[in-house]
Amino acid sequence: MASSNTNLWVMLGLGLAGTILLMTRKLKRAIMPDFGAFIQKLELLPPPQPAPPKAPHPLTDLTFAVSDLFDIEGYVTGFGNPDWAKTHEASLRTASVVLSLVDGGAKCIGKTTIDEMAYSVSGESKHYGTPTNPGAPDRVPAGSCSGAAVSVAAKLVDFSLGIDTVGGVRLPAGFCGVIGFRASQGAISQSGIIPVSASLDAIGCFARDPNVLRRVVHVMMKLQFATQRSPKQIIIADDCFELLKIHVDRVIHPVIRSTEKLFGRQALKHENLGSYLSSKVPSLMDFSASKINAQGKTSTLTLLADVMQSLLRYEFMENHGEWINSVKPDVDSAIGALSREGNVIHESEIQKMNQIRTEMRLALNSLLKDDGVLVIPTFPHPPPKVGGKDMSSETYLSPLFSLLSIASLSGCCQVTVPLGYHNKSPISVSFIARQGGDRFLLDTIQTMYSVLQEQVDTSESKSTPSTYSMERSAEAAKEKGNLAFKDKQWQKAINHYTEAIKLCGSNATYYSNRAAAYLELASFRQAVADCTRAINLDKKNVKAYLRRGTAQEMLGYYKEATEDFRYALVLEPTNKRAAASVERLKNLFQ
Template sequence: MASSSANLWVMLGLGLAGILIMTRKLKKIIKPDFGAFIQKLQLLPPPQPAPPKAPNPLTSLTFAVSDLFDIEGFVTGFGNPDWVRTHDSAPKTASVVSTLVEGGATCVGKTIIDEMAYSVSGENKHYDTPTNPGAPDRVPGGSCSGAAVSVAANLVDFSIGVDTIGGVRLPAGFCGVIGFKSSHGAISHSGAVPLSTSLDSIGCFAKDPNVLRRAMHIMMQLPFSTQRNPRNIIIADDCFELVKYPVHRLTQPVIRSTEKLYGRQALRHENLGAYLLAKVPSLSNQKMNGEMNTSTLSQLGQAMQLIFRHEFKENHDEWMKSVKPDLGFRAGLQDGHGDGDIQKLYNIKNEMRIALNTLLKDDGILVIPTFADPPPKIGGKELASESYLSRLFSLQSIASLSGCCQVAVPLGNHKNLPVSVSLIAGPGCDRFLLDTLKNMYSSLQEQGDVVSVSNSTSNVISKETSADIAKEKGNQAFKEKQWPKAISFYTEAIKLNGNNATYYSNRAAVYLELNSFVQAEDDCTKAINLDKKNVKAYLRRGTAREMLGYYKEAIEDFRYALVLEPTNKRAAVTVERLKNLFQ
């Protein structure tokens, strides 16, 4: 009898332990830095030149670097602890990082990447997965996930990474920020871990197109020149056929912005697959289920992946054989390709460069979706789906194989998930693409908002009304304790009407539930700046500051809440408690 009783208690204990473990897994606590950083550090810029000389061009800006770039005195981690263990500290800082610091920016840390930058999800089993600020239950995208998250979470002004098969463009799209992939060879890779030498390009993340432009100009050391407008903005219709949400959500903002800024005559439509099939002789003419264009784009995606695997193996196979690290992607490296097969792939790559050069010249912009499917859920099965990956790599391969520059431009949300459109310019036309982005960005955001709140009869709802609708949805999600949804709805409301203090204060309440106290404090401060009499904002900021250890400031917030609302018992009790403890 005693034995049965003991067994019962053991079973109950195991059951409770299982429940606790599952609860922790289901409710992931968002870290103050959203898990973006693997290492905090500080590289300070040189002193400002004395007047009348102009200040350094990147003065007052902060940036982060993906854990692919060397920084003197630190081990470049490459997303893998075995790599860290078997490598020494870098003797010299990567040239692109040094250039940015010398330009006046302050480097504040290294950010997490996929393990050995090999995946596109942004997940890392060794260092955890950075939280996507706009969609916390979704992957941030990779390989440079932490760099994208650091910008999306307003932790830095910009960040840098390496884009090989979408490592900058994809996380930028998934996290709702701007992501710029430079032309192949446009920026020195000295001091960066090589992935696939013929595909690697340095890239940059930012929220503000002007910040992006300043950073890219310094990285590329571009001299002054006259700005040029595009003559042709070409919409690749067949690429948009891959998209799994309403196509007009992407194309209409581009069409309306082009007509407004450059005139209808600048717009063109192109069947890109058919064009490339005619211009890239090394591509197979074989149809796939009667869909030649889809087959052509799919072949490009496959070619890009095979080149990537071949060159990655050349760069790192010796280390992997000697160290034998535990790598989840090792099987993908076993695909054997003879010299003849590889040469065919390089032929496709060379012909792609010529074909895109011919199509775009020096005044054309190609428009494609940044990605075809919404960001997958963390731990979702999409990234194991051949059809999902085929659509994803088909779109990433266009700029990667041709060496073109590309910028991913956020266009808000669809069903509370980020959407993004990409602009591609010819190889070496980086300045032209940056200028085009500068001209079009505001219009694209405005038109994106218009399209997102249009009803089925195309009658546009006012932004204020749409913002209130989003807020009410956020309130409902809050009541149901669906924290990620609530954040998404309140963020949408803020994008539509950023002058409403309630939206910031409500989002702060969600951040408090998630123990994201830095974000809660920031939102409350914005709310207070907009409305000095917002009692809830003072109470919530006081709570956030107390949890962060800013007790003096917390007391001041609760006291001010009492001034505005003398009968507020919560504020009175908290002030007395904090006074007794810390004064």
Template sequence: MASQSTNLWVLLGLGLAGIFLMTRKLKKRSIKQDFGAFIHKLLLLPPPQPAPPKAPHPLTSLNFAVSDLFDIDGHVTTFGHPEWARTHEAASQTSPVVSALVEGGATCIGTTVVDELAYGISGENKQYGTPTNPAVPARVPGGSSSGAAVAVASNLVDFALGIDTIGGVRLPAGFCGILGFRPSYGAVSHIGIIPVSKSLETVGWFARDPNILRRVGHILLQAPFVVQRSPRQIIIADDCFQQLNVPLDRSSQVVIQSTEKLFGRQVLKHINLEEFLCNKLPSLKKLSSQQQNGELKAPSLKSLAKIMQFLQRHEFRLTHEEWMSIVKPELHPAVSADLQEKFEVSDVDVENYRSVRNEMRDAVNSLLKDEGILVIPTVANPPPKLGGKEIISEDYRSNALSLLSIASISGCCQVAIPFGFYDKCPVSVSLIARQGGDRFLLDTLQTMYSTIQEQVEIAAETKLSRNVITQEQSAEIAKEKGNQAYKDKQWQKAIGFYTEAIKLSGNNATYYNNRAQAFLELGSYLQAEADCTNAISIDKKNVKAYFRRGRAREMLGYYKDAIDDFKYALVLEPTNKMAASAAERLRKLFR
């Protein structure tokens, strides 16, 4: 009898274990099917089609999803955290943005995951799970509108809505290999949307097809019809592409070749964007000189990123601090680091930051005018691995936000465009137009997209056919092109080629040394000093590197260090007349 009882318990245990395993398997299968993109499934159906001969609704047959911070009548918005849902009532009406799309013929099928409180940039969410990036499943999808990007990238919807404050649409678009559009600040209504940072945020959207991206834009922007225009200038931010860990022939060169094919070479212009902007932002220079704690340091794109972060954090706290102090929600480390640490900013600081924002808007608008396009990388680095610490590191965030700050602070419109894959990760390049140039930007994208994709394929095929050439040989070819550009006094172009050589073979002092000389010609002394230091670390007897670093330091006002560099160049090469003359000149000045 005891034996039979034991057998029954064993069978029962095995049965329960089987049910448990089957449940887990089904749950995993369910998550895999929607890539973890959705929080709630729902159905908002469009009105009936008008009878012929009237035209059908402009978004007929399309379906879409919305990030879970847009109000949907009868549904509780989670804002990426169950504690928010628990402490808030269901919405009494649907956000006008969502209603406009439904009335335009599209079907809304659900709400999607955002970073907790829509605040982070990783797309990771401890509460609802991190959506799986279809392009690179082992890496983060990017945030804050991660679920919306994943829903589009995995072909679950035709388009999706998100919020872009410091990159919430552009970053996940870049990481997931799809199109992402951030409209001009104030171009789309914010009614019925939980605010994150009122002076920075915009409603943005994702798609895989530029035509769909444009059709959605025509509904949401409500801009009057204008005749489509071609860009008069396409401006390549060479300094931004030099920071990218992707060869130029897979990024900026694709845009250059597409532009030449469509509009002609005369439309192209090259610029050092950081230098241009910092010269146009007197408030940023003033702030940098006044900083005692080293937060902003010298004026740069990174200092713009700092200002953007300050504004976001300040405005988020103004809106939500009372709720956070009462509820004390558990947050992802990347979010809590910003929101739960001590943070004080004075009214004077906020006004200074807003002055920078106003100057930034004027500077970018003056550069682009009505028919100019600025070209930059969407993100500086590939998406980090899931669960890693890279996404919360200061260097990673600073590099990513430096590029994203350009449109966020200026209020201009930007579209992120997929450029295929490099080293198994998506590559993304962005086009920016002046504030209010949204339709012009969407039209330009429509015109250029197919040619860009053709050039992307050509570049990828060319790379495969060149595999027989070693990286060192390719680097030497790039260096020689840089030398020729230098001889032609095309300093920025030379820097681009030397940068390419460094990416291919980063342990060659000559490449750093040559780029330093080009930087000196442009007056970019900090960059020249850094390159010379790299060259010296590789080759401690590099006379030219010491001499050029001395010149850079002299121009920066580091006179004692400059004298030391010139003297060391003379130790290595006693007959170097230029080093002797420079050292003597500085000794006389600073005896």
């Protein structure tokens, strides 16, 4: 009996010891000093500082890491796959973009983990382990450049480099709660970088500080000093925000409030991006015949996602198919699945997809011009939990790729900006500028960043899902009013503008537009009242001053009318209508 009791206690002791050992191992893994971000530590030191009076290097005292698809002389570029590392020699030279950053004064301290051959978007590496997401340790960091995002989020480096093909920088930046920048396609040399998909690849950068990001990109792109520019239009893609699975207000309201504060309400514009692109990208209709979904229809954004994924598969296999087939990869991996499928896309389909890319670039460049920024969600769903199956689900991936395809196919530049947390998961919003508008986009983010963070409402209880839909309804009513005004249906226009005001009474444009309709009906006092309300909401509303001046003149209040026209001239010195009105009143009543 005593022996039996002794054995029992021994068993319990061993079980407890085993449990403690497992817990200790898990704890050690959870608090690894590098969060699993690095695959290899190294040092590339910058050159000595120039002697005074020359300025120090622009990136002095900054540290950075690079994803493991950038060549560094003397080191094997592993491409996220141990078989690749075994079958390739050490690099003979360092990637040109890495050299430019080191020459700029920054110190490179290592290579970071990527998804296998940079092909996945989950950030979960079966070969090297999944880096821990510092922003949400139970959530995946996203890929393909997961380690680079984690190294910045964990404050192990000041910035890091990655390649963004179908979201490889934007997505992990959003999931880990840092700033992520995808440069315009072709804007930075990709010499010394393993290609994933040549027509989609773009160099990207992670940072916590927008000022650091701006300095780094200026060095990478060899940009000279220029006066900082602000956007004239912030265009909100309404249909993209319909894809969000969290409260839309939590993402869009900081953008709206920041825009109003910095640039005025008149800078805001709403656009149905899918409808716009369907009219500007005719080649997409040729591609759609074989892509109709089970309901007999599919959205423009979904079609774009299909085009992006098809191009990625084709070009990836063109680059690496021979090697993949030679090493016979794990059948359960994404690379193994590609090997089984083969590269069966017909050349004529590739030509169609490249035509879509060209038309996409032209369409977005036309929409954004030199002074517009498009606003979209970075991702529709919250980051999935580690070990979950969400990121292999079509339900999860389809809307995600729809959003990521916009910049990937058009070649536009995009910045992902963190907006705090929702239900303990990082959330973010993205800003897109035309291809080649990188400097302008960085200027915009530097201007908006601190105000955006101030506007982030950390209290989820204040989120009101109905607010944004009311604003959209108000915009729709305003557009109906504009159409009625164009058709000279003045009273109908007034009714629509009144509906817009009831839905959103803080928009100066609605009052100013209704005043224009009142003027047409000779309802001058109502026009004065509406213009005064518009001016109280927006002190820089030139149209409201002009319309109130006209109404005041018609009522015989010539002094007040002159003051309005003169103030309109202060706001717009080249406004011919204001100048002519001031001159006319001066000649009549001098």
